[in-house]
Amino acid sequence: MRPSTTSLSTGFATAEFSAVRALFDTFLAEDPDYSAQLAVYRDGAKVLELSGGPQLAPGDITGTFSCSKGVAAFVIALLVQDGTLDLDRTMSSYWPEFGAQGKDRLSVRQALSHQAGVPGVVGGFALDEFTTAAAAARLAAAVPLWRPGTAFGYHALTMGILMEELCRRVAGTTLQELYEARIRRPFGIDFFLGLPEDQEPRYRDVLYAADPDRSWLDPLSMAGLNSNAPVSTIMELPNHRAIRAAGMSSAGGVGSADGLARLYAAATTGLDSGAPFLTPRTVGTMSEEQVWGLDRASGQDNAFAIVFMKPQPGRDFGSHRAFGHEGASAALGFADPAYGLGFGYVPRRSEEGRTNGRAQRLSAAVRKAAHAAGGKFLHL
Incomplete structure (x- = not known):
């Protein structure tokens, strides 16, 4: 049509x-x-x-699921840029308790590229536990599902716990407070890690497929641990006021497509002739691919930088320089330094399981338009 x-x-x-x-x-x-x-x-x-x-x-805002990880990763990037966080030190040097159960040699770089082997815990986390020190303590004590650093698998929910506890340990404050003070407010980003009560009237619940798959998920399977079954399902998370109010950095972020696009632009190109808040060196460090291949958790090909997703044949959202993160609903935010782009796409109804790849098709059209328009290309 x-x-x-x-x-x-x-x-x-x-x-x-x-x-x-x-x-x-x-x-x-x-x-x-x-x-x-x-x-x-x-x-x-x-x-x-x-x-x-x-x-x-x-003007509406809604949940974007794991796009939240990309948003939170910019806080990690600032800590790296400040010299507060060293990606090549061990996690346990900042967080001694995390060294339990054979995780003592795991570097921050490995942990933040999904190599830690702790994509979940038996019994799952309570909804009000995700952003707390209690969740971090449970994760620190967990036995890894593979030898840390020898494989990678998407840490769908626990990546946020890892990032948040690192912030507490090295900065003495929460990731959400750092994001608000150093990124969201200064750059006018319409994306929240912790939705204020006065913004609630703008929120629209994420909608789901008319006939979702309700097959039983074994809570002790890899998929069950990864999705926190049976305590919650990933697809329910941002529609819980407690989750979006706390700003769970794995999946509780709330915002608009403009919020995502503006954030990635502010970080990499700057806004309206202003300087970006990340240096080219920091962008290079954070966006350098760390792992690519068969994802131990999903059984599908995947590629990760430091927290951020990288384009690969099964997720072809940008040039070789691009980095960003998609969400379970098919929301997508990314920067593409090769084309000087910041991109944000947010659907209201989850497109989970769809094969038409609207976000990727729109991304391809955007890149084609940018290429045809010519002009400045950054550090190819």
């Missing part, structure tokens, strides 16, 4: 990115239930911001 000659989306796109808007409108025309936001910055200037569909209006 072709979109009508009248645009179905609300917002704007510069002339160079009009083909991206046409593609977004095609998605809206094909599915009357489809609702999403899309935003793009190029060289620090906003070149596209769109909303469409009946369930997600301009």
